[in-house]
Amino acid sequence: MRQFVIVAAMACMVSACGQKAEDTANPFLTEFQTPYGTPDFNRIKVEHYEPAFLAGIAQQNEEIDSIVNNPEAPTFENTIVALDNSGEILDRVSGVFFALSEADTNDKIMELETRFASMLSEHNDNIFLNKELYKRVAAVHDMEEKGQIELTTEQHYLLDKYYKGFIRSGAGLDEEKQMRLREINKELSTLTIEFGNHVLADNNAYLLVVDNKEDLAGLPAAVIEGAAHEAKAHGKDGKWVFTLQESSRLPLLQYAQDRELRKNIYLAYTNMGNHDDANDNKALLKRILTLRLEKAKLMGYDNYAEYQLAENMAKTPEKALDLLYGLWKYAIKKAKAEASELQAIMDREGKGEKLEAWDWWYYAEKLRQEKYNLNEEEIKPYFSQNDVHDGLCYVVNRLYGVTLTPTDSIPVYNSDVKTYVVNDGDGSLLGVFYSDYMPRASKRSGAWMSNFREASADVRPLIYNVASFTKPAGDLPSLLTLDEARTMFHEFGHALHGLLTRCQYKGTSGTSVAQDFVELPSQIMEHWAMAPEVMKVYAKHYKTRETISDGLIAKIENQSHFNQGFMTTELLAAAILDMELHCLTSTDSLNVVDFEKQLMDKIGLIPQIAPRYRVTYFNHIMGGYDAGYYSYLWAERLDTDAFEAFKEHGLFDQATAASFRKNILEKGGSDDPMRLYVNFRGAEPGIEPLLETRGLR
Numbered sequence: 001m002r003q004f005v006i007v008a009a010m011a012c013m014v015s016a017c018g019q020k021a022e023d024t025a026n027p028f029l030t031e032f033q034t035p036y037g038t039p040d041f042n043r044i045k046v047e048h049y050e051p052a053f054l055a056g057i058a059q060q061n062e063e064i065d066s067i068v069n070n071p072e073a074p075t076f077e078n079t080i081v082a083l084d085n086s087g088e089i090l091d092r093v094s095g096v097f098f099a100l101s102e103a104d105t106n107d108k109i110m111e112l113e114t115r116f117a118s119m120l121s122e123h124n125d126n127i128f129l130n131k132e133l134y135k136r137v138a139a140v141h142d143m144e145e146k147g148q149i150e151l152t153t154e155q156h157y158l159l160d161k162y163y164k165g166f167i168r169s170g171a172g173l174d175e176e177k178q179m180r181l182r183e184i185n186k187e188l189s190t191l192t193i194e195f196g197n198h199v200l201a202d203n204n205a206y207l208l209v210v211d212n213k214e215d216l217a218g219l220p221a222a223v224i225e226g227a228a229h230e231a232k233a234h235g236k237d238g239k240w241v242f243t244l245q246e247s248s249r250l251p252l253l254q255y256a257q258d259r260e261l262r263k264n265i266y267l268a269y270t271n272m273g274n275h276d277d278a279n280d281n282k283a284l285l286k287r288i289l290t291l292r293l294e295k296a297k298l299m300g301y302d303n304y305a306e307y308q309l310a311e312n313m314a315k316t317p318e319k320a321l322d323l324l325y326g327l328w329k330y331a332i333k334k335a336k337a338e339a340s341e342l343q344a345i346m347d348r349e350g351k352g353e354k355l356e357a358w359d360w361w362y363y364a365e366k367l368r369q370e371k372y373n374l375n376e377e378e379i380k381p382y383f384s385q386n387d388v389h390d391g392l393c394y395v396v397n398r399l400y401g402v403t404l405t406p407t408d409s410i411p412v413y414n415s416d417v418k419t420y421v422v423n424d425g426d427g428s429l430l431g432v433f434y435s436d437y438m439p440r441a442s443k444r445s446g447a448w449m450s451n452f453r454e455a456s457a458d459v460r461p462l463i464y465n466v467a468s469f470t471k472p473a474g475d476l477p478s479l480l481t482l483d484e485a486r487t488m489f490h491e492f493g494h495a496l497h498g499l500l501t502r503c504q505y506k507g508t509s510g511t512s513v514a515q516d517f518v519e520l521p522s523q524i525m526e527h528w529a530m531a532p533e534v535m536k537v538y539a540k541h542y543k544t545r546e547t548i549s550d551g552l553i554a555k556i557e558n559q560s561h562f563n564q565g566f567m568t569t570e571l572l573a574a575a576i577l578d579m580e581l582h583c584l585t586s587t588d589s590l591n592v593v594d595f596e597k598q599l600m601d602k603i604g605l606i607p608q609i610a611p612r613y614r615v616t617y618f619n620h621i622m623g624g625y626d627a628g629y630y631s632y633l634w635a636e637r638l639d640t641d642a643f644e645a646f647k648e649h650g651l652f653d654q655a656t657a658a659s660f661r662k663n664i665l666e667k668g669g670s671d672d673p674m675r676l677y678v679n680f681r682g683a684e685p686g687i688e689p690l691l692e693t694r695g696l697r
């Protein structure tokens with residue numbers, strides 16, 4: 001490993017000699033010589049990544065060695081801060097590489113990604129299973145517990161984070177248990193991938209082929225055209241093909257008059273991974289749950305959910321379940337009322353049919369048109385990308401005094417990317433913001449926020465938002481759907497969390513917070529996007545510049561409660577299913593499908609609604625949201641309750657904004673999230689605002 005450090009050192013020497021450094025040196029090995037130290041995309045080439053990763057790993061190994069071999073007794077500074085500051089090159093190259101692997105990838109990057117993944121996970125294991133390092137971290141932790149050292153709150157949480165990181169990686173276990181843990185982790189990593197592959201295979205194996213155009217009655221022309229296109233791609237020219245992909249399945253469920261077609265695709269979707277064939281996931285899920293339970297028990301917990309939630313804001317599965325069951329009774333009541341409304345339409349049709357699960361989308365669409373008559377095309381001209389961006393700037397300026405100044409002096413990785421210097425009300429620098437909103441083949445779908453550089457002490461962050469919004473077409477500028485407008489505000493909420501941070505350490509800074517807390521700053525921003533008084537400021541017709549009418553605003557507002565009983569119920573059913581599966585203390589007699597059926601019967605789910613994901617294709621719980629699917633609703637309770645404070649005192653009330661900034665946005669993970677929340681709001685969040693926002697009462 002040392003040799004890579006020598007390579008790194010040589011590269012620095014060459015540039016010091018004043019030779020043509022920019023042509024030969026790897027730009028990742030030293031600080032970028034650019035405005036604000038932003039990534040030097042004009043110099044970065046794909047061949048720089050691998051040597052930079054290797055040099056970065058070597059550098060960090062050296063740094064870890066010197067922490068471990070420090071003859072002085074462990075202190076917060078020489079151990080915890082030293083660890084937090086280690087890996088500067090690795091941070092620099094990872095920040096850029098993983099940003100591009102998501103937002104502007106190519107074959108070469110994809111190939112490198114697979115290779116780097118195992119290299120980096122091994123590197124991570126080498127740090128968190130390093131016995132000597134763990135001993136020093138544990139010693140500092142011990143000293144604090146015994147009151148021998150005094151730390152600030154932020155320092156305490158940084159120490160806690162590293163200490164728990166070691167414990168949760170198994171550093172505190174004896175040799176034999178550690179060995180078993182590695183085996184479990186290894187088996188889980190392949191089984192969870194296999195689970196996803198089975199879902200994908202079942203997803204791809206299904207084609208619904210329609211021979212006669214008459215059978216497509218009710219479908220919009222664009223959907224029929226898409227189905228004809230899909231048929232061609234499958235060598236079935238002149239026919240129409242539907243797949244289980246959302247963009248194909250949902251329009252069919254929503255518009256097809258032919259009930260058999262709807263039933264066919266619905267049953268295919270809800271039975272993925274459940275065909276007792278090579279792609280069946282029942283036994284696989286049972287094995288995964290068994291291994292997770294064993295892992296939790298190795299770590300000293302009764303069940304896996306307890307292990308997973310220990311470091312979250314909820315802290316215990318009981319707290320999460322309290323919320324889910326608390327919401328359940330309202331959601332299911334609303335869903336039943338919605339079901340009767342749909343049945344009433346069916347009764348009027350006079351076919352004597354009873355509402356089934358595959359009818360829901362179809363009749364809900366009829367109801368939507370009857371009741372709300374809101375056409376997205378009518379709305380879009382008022383939401384050009386530029387106007388929504390201006391609205392966003394208006395909101396953050398009025399709330400926090402923050403300004404975004406466009407600049408073209410900062411290098412970018414793609415000409416679609418725009419850059420802004422972000423300043424505080426007093427003119428001081430907060431950081432740099434990149435927006436990358438154009439869809440490209442090289443970009444994965446979805447929207448996200450991350451950074452090229454995390455903030456710490458006096459270092460300001462470099463934050464980006466990525467999305468794939470509707471493209472400009474001909475004379476039309478990029479016109480956003482309401483969803484997209486909300487998304488822009490949402491992602492910028494995450495960006496503010498990164499930009500406004502006042503944390504001293506990388507490990508506590510910005511969005512380095514618990515999974516069930518991280519969506520608070522983002523989701524709360526969506527409320528301003530759709531607030532009538534804010535829309536009146538930014539929503540202007542792109543051509544006539546006429547402000548959106550009160551009538552249209554009212555339509556937007558009315559529709560926000562539509563079908564929420566159904567949507568909340570299916571979401572809650574999945575979240576409860578996930579949590580209860582991971583609360584099991586034995587899996588010996590578990591049959592996952594029976595378990596789902598019994599649980600859903602117990603909570604009173606109606607047959608016209610299935611959990612948002614059923615056990616055999618619940619990809620979220622394969623890693624990332626295992627015992628974590630409740631987080632979406634947990635965060636929603638926070639954001640709706642927090643926004644209530646602004647509704648009480650004024651959307652732009654300065655004292656409320658200052659408190660939200662000081663207690664939430666500036667604090668990152670430097671304190672207990674519930675304490676931060678209570679400091680802002682004066683009390684723990686209630687569910688009333690969530691129920692009201694979703695129209696559940």
Ligand SMILES: [Zn+2]
Pocket residue numbers: 490494519522
């Ligand atoms: Zn988010």
